Amino acid sequence: MTIEKRRNATADKNAPTQAPNVPAVERGAGPKLPGPPGVPGTERFRLLAYVKQESLVRVDKRPDETLLTWPHLLRAEFLAALLMGVVLVVASVTIRAPLEEMANAGVTPHVAKAPWYFLGLQELISYFNATVAGAFLPIIYLVGLALVPYIDRSPYKAARDRKTMWVFFMCLMVGGLLITIIGSFFRGPGWNWVWPWDGIFFTL
Amino acid sequence: MSQLPTYGEVPGRPIGEMSRRGFMRRMLGVGVAILSVEFLAGTVNFLWPNVRSGLGGRLTIGTPAEIIANDPAWATGTPFAFNRARLFFLNVPAAKGLVDGSGASVTDPGEEVLALYRKCPHLGCQIPPLCDQSKWFECLCHGSKYTILGEKRAGPAPRGMDSFAVEVVEGAYVVDTSRIVGGPPEGTVTFDPRDTAAIPHCAG
Amino acid sequence: MTFPGPGDLVRVVKESALWRSLFRQPYPTTSRTRALAVMNNVFLHLHPVRVKKHAVRYTYTFCLGGLSFFLFLVLTVTGVYLMFFYVPSVTRAYQDILSIENSVAFGSFVRNMHRWGAHLMVLTVFLHMIRVFYHGAYKPPREFNWVIGVVLLFSTLWLSFTGYLLPWDQIAFWAITVGSQMATYAPLLSDESSFLLLGGVLVDQGTLIRFYVMHVIAFPLIAAILMVVHFWRIRKDGGISGPV
Numbered sequence: 310m311t312i313e314k315r316r317n318a319t320a321d322k323n324a325p326t327q328a329p330n331v332p333a334v335e336r337g338a339g340p341k342l343p344g345p346p347g348v349p350g351t352e353r354f355r356l357l358a359y360v361k362q363e364s365l366v367r368v369d370k371r372p373d374e375t376l377l378t379w380p381h382l383l384r385a386e387f388l389a390a391l392l393m394g395v396v397l398v399v400a401s402v403t404i405r406a407p408l409e410e411m412a413n414a415g416v417t418p419h420v421a422k423a424p425w426y427f428l429g430l431q432e433l434i435s436y437f438n439a440t441v442a443g444a445f446l447p448i449i450y451l452v453g454l455a456l457v458p459y460i461d462r463s464p465y466k467a468a469r470d471r472k473t474m475w476v477f478f479m480c481l482m483v484g485g486l487l488i489t490i491i492g493s494f495f496r497g498p499g500w501n502w503v504w505p506w507d508g509i510f511f512t513l
Numbered sequence: 514m515s516q517l518p519t520y521g522e523v524p525g526r527p528i529g530e531m532s533r534r535g536f537m538r539r540m541l542g543v544g545v546a547i548l549s550v551e552f553l554a555g556t557v558n559f560l561w562p563n564v565r566s567g568l569g570g571r572l573t574i575g576t577p578a579e580i581i582a583n584d585p586a587w588a589t590g591t592p593f594a595f596n597r598a599r600l601f602f603l604n605v606p607a608a609k610g611l612v613d614g615s616g617a618s619v620t621d622p623g624e625e626v627l628a629l630y631r632k633c634p635h636l637g638c639q640i641p642p643l644c645d646q647s648k649w650f651e652c653l654c655h656g657s658k659y660t661i662l663g664e665k666r667a668g669p670a671p672r673g674m675d676s677f678a679v680e681v682v683e684g685a686y687v688v689d690t691s692r693i694v695g696g697p698p699e700g701t702v703t704f705d706p707r708d709t710a711a712i713p714h715c716a717g
Numbered sequence: 718m719t720f721p722g723p724g725d726l727v728r729v730v731k732e733s734a735l736w737r738s739l740f741r742q743p744y745p746t747t748s749r750t751r752a753l754a755v756m757n758n759v760f761l762h763l764h765p766v767r768v769k770k771h772a773v774r775y776t777y778t779f780c781l782g783g784l785s786f787f788l789f790l791v792l793t794v795t796g797v798y799l800m801f802f803y804v805p806s807v808t809r810a811y812q813d814i815l816s817i818e819n820s821v822a823f824g825s826f827v828r829n830m831h832r833w834g835a836h837l838m839v840l841t842v843f844l845h846m847i848r849v850f851y852h853g854a855y856k857p858p859r860e861f862n863w864v865i866g867v868v869l870l871f872s873t874l875w876l877s878f879t880g881y882l883l884p885w886d887q888i889a890f891w892a893i894t895v896g897s898q899m900a901t902y903a904p905l906l907s908d909e910s911s912f913l914l915l916g917g918v919l920v921d922q923g924t925l926i927r928f929y930v931m932h933v934i935a936f937p938l939i940a941a942i943l944m945v946v947h948f949w950r951i952r953k954d955g956g957i958s959g960p961v
Contacts, residue, residue, distance in 0.1 A: 375767040379751040382764060385773050389780035390787045397791065397837070401829035408818065411811040412890035414919065415596070417639040421654040423896040424881050426839055426874055430899060431636070435655065435669045443902035455867040457850070458860035466853030466958065478850055499656035499716045500669065512888050513836055520858075562916040562923055599919070632919075637898035638891070654895070671902075690918075693908070 407512045419498035420510040428492030429485050435500055450481075572598050574628075574686040577621045588618050592629070592643055592661070598690045599639070600677060601650075603627040608661045612648045612705050628677040628688045629663045634696055635670035644715035648705075650674065651716040658714065660705040664697050667709040673697040763948055765956060772957050777852075781845035785873075786944065788838040795831040796933065803883070805929035807922045810885040835877050842873045854958035862950040865943055872940040879932035882925065893928070894920050 376382070423431050433442035453460075461474050468475040497503030497510045531539070574580065574595050580587050580602065587593045590611030592601035605625040610617030629650075631640045638654035643661065650659040657668030665673040673696030677688045697703075730736055745754040752766040771777050802821055803813045817824035846866065849855060855863035882893045897920070901911045916923025951957060 375769055376773055377748060377751050378755045378764045378766055378768055379745055379761070381773050382768050383761070385775065386780065386783050389775070389784055393784050393787055393837075394791075397830055397834055400833045401826050404829065404833065405825065406829045406832040407888060408814060408884060409887040412807070412885045412887055412920075414599075414639065414890070414921075416887070417641060417653055418887055418891055419653050421636065421638050421891040421895050423892050423899070424878060425836075426877070427896050427899070431895065434636070434899065434902075438671070440671075440902050443899045447899075451867065451871060454846075454870075455864045458855040458857075458863045461855075464856070466856050467960070468851050468853070471853065475851070482847060499653060501656065513832070557913070560913065562912060635898075636895040638894065654891075 409512075420496075422492070422496075422511070425489065425493055425511070425513065429489035432488045432492035432496070570691065571687055571689050573682075574602055574688055576685045577604075579685075581620060588620050589616060590619075590661075594631075594642060595628075595688075598628075598677065598688055599631045600688065600690075601629045601631060601640075601642075602686070602688075603629060603661070605662070609704060612661050624681065626679055626686060627662065628679050628686075630675040630677060630693060632675070633657055633670060634672055634675055635668070640674065641715075646713040646715060649712075649714070651714055653716050656716050658709065658716070662704055664701050664703065664705075665699055672699060673701060763952070765952060768956055769959055771960055777960065778957065779844070779848060781841050781848055785838055785841045785845055788834050788841060789940070789944070791834050792831060792838065793937065795827050795834065796937075798827050799831060800933060805883065805925050807885060807925055810883065810925065814884045814886070831880075835880060839873055839877055842870050846870060852958060852960065856958070859950070859954050859958060862947060862954065865947050865950070869940060869943050869947060872936055872943065876932060876936045876940065879928040879936065882920070882928045883932065885925065890920055893924070 422428060430443065430447060433446060436442065437446075457478075461471065463471050463474075465471050493511045494505045494509060495502055497508060503510065572595075574593075575583070580593055584591070584593050587602075587604055588607060590604060590607035590609070592603050592608065594600075595602050603626060604619055604622045605627055606622055607617055607619040610619075632638075633640050633652040633654065635652065635655055635657050638652050640650050640652050640659075643649070644651045647658070648661060649666065650661070650663070652658070652668065652670075655669050657670035658666045659670075659674050660666060663674030663676060675696045676694045677690055678692045678694060680687050680689070741757065742750055742753060745751040755761045755764055755766050799817065802817050802824065804810065814828070817828055819825075821827075849863070849866070878893075878896060881896075882889045897911055897914055900914060901908055912918065914924075914927070915921075916927045
């Protein structure tokens with residue numbers, strides 16, 4: 310259904326007395342309501358619903374496009390949650406959460422690391438001017454991420470149709486991953502380079 | 514799906530025209546906006562830390578005689594660790610003597626003192642006592658190194674060690690811990706120009 | 718004479734007014750009752766009655782968004798459990814963690830689950846973002862939902878960061894000291910932002926109570942509200958985006 314027809318329908322509502330000789334087809338399709346008795350060709354139409362074509366409930370619904378949420382989607386979700394639950398339980402039974410001695414402001418550890426997701430940032434701070442690495446980069450990173458849909462205005466969805474954007478994004482992600490791994494496993498006392506086989510200075 | 518969905522026209526009058534109702538609505542919006550800003554400012558104000566004790570107030574370290582009674586090495590230049598304010602209190606003339614080897618003993622340095630904040634300006638670790646080998650302050654966390662006067666010589670820190678303002682009140686040193694003086698910028702060399710690579714260090 | 722068996726008990730229960738007022742229809746077995754089951758249940762109504770075929774495929778979504786939500790629920794439950802034994806005070810917090818570890822039944826298990834769940838959630842949220850980017854699922858009309866997603870990512874990181882301090886051990890103390898010092902590098906606010914964040918100049922009692930409040934109520938609430946909007950918008954934009 311097009312917008313053109315919706316306008317017709319609105320016009321129909323606003324002006325109930327239509328010229329009797331206007332063909333019914335031009336005023337949109339829909340269930341026929343009886344017009345004034347005895348005057349053929351004056352059936353009136355009412356727009357019951359305006360369905361956008363890209364929405365889920367399709368007007369020209371093809372039977373093989375959708376599945377019932379119950380049971381198909383719910384089963385998939387349940388199984389995923391179950392698997393994650395098993396992973397969590399096994400991890401919680403076998404691996405102990407780290408706990409060191411009580412916090413003491415007077416005892417500086419040889420290795421002071423932020424939580425793992427900030428270690429990339431901490432690694433950056435050791436390269437660049439701290440204001441740039443510690444403040445501007447994370448702000449630009451978060452704001453840039455939030456603005457992605459307004460930067461990438463190409464009408465294509467699939468990654469293969471917008472290679473530049475995908476490569477750029479993956480460079481950022483892989484770069485972030487590498488630098489986080491370096492900060493996590495390759496830095497020891499004094500933030501000096503340490504190979505992982507010489508000692509791992511990392512707590513989750 | 515090759516074209517972007519449109520969001521329709523933006524309804525409204527031409528710019529410059531405003532109805533009475535539109536004006537009232539806009540004023541209501543402005544009122545709500547002002548209220549929100551006030552609420553936000555009030556929240557920040559409410560949440561502003563209410564520091565009553567410890568760091569943040571004025572703390573008395575004592576007279577030179579009291580400090581020497583506490584730690585005799587202060588007269589020969591060893592920094593006095595005043596833990597209540599997390600600072601190193603320096604007898605500057607004696608400290609210079611300690612580094613250049615003249616070993617001068619100064620029992621009353623007068624105004625020539627320095628209260629160096631032990632929080633490393635890099636990432637906030639606590640700076641340990643003076644390193645015996647190098648006669649420098651060396652942060653173990655990330656390897657920043659400072660001379661005995663807090664000037665930065667090596668490592669990732671953005672500037673020298675911060676310090677507090679010190680006054681002499683009735684012969685006793687009083688440190689105002691609410692006023693942190695930013696450390697000297699990188700490249701400041703007023704004393705102890707030894708090369709980093711030429712001397713042994715405590716931190717890597 | 719026959720004695721009533723278990724089947725009769727089930728029948729009696731199922732025919733009772735209480736049961737029938739609780740479940741207004743029998744177990745859904747037909748398309749009609751299955752549709753009604755989803756439509757009439759407030760929790761299931763999160764989903765539409767029918768979904769596109771690809772939405773069910775694991776290799777399309779890897780269920781990452783759903784798993785993030787599941788982990789959020791797990792963290793809420795385990796977090797509430799832990800709150801019964803934890804006092805956010807610098808003198809007590811560490812002792813409370815020790816007693817949770819050593820003398821509370823299943824205490825160690827619950828704490829482990831809370832910690833590993835939190836790390837996993839950071840991971841699944843990140844992977845979910847990459848998946849959504851790969852499929853271009855932020856294209857119109859879903860642009861703003863992506864923005865909400867980025868705020869949710871930030872909330873997740875922030876929840877994890879505030880929780881990191883609570884055990885009040887050396888790892889926690891120095892990680893937060895180092896992490897929050899990064900905030901002082903911000904050009905305009907610098908020391909003020911860290912002062913407000915830490916509730917003082919140093920990581921201390923003021924920091925612990927601030928992080929505790931943000932961790933157990935403020936940010937879970939914000940995240941939950943944002944999640945409601947996030948899910949609602951997915952539903953209104955016609956379910957998850959399709960492959961092209």
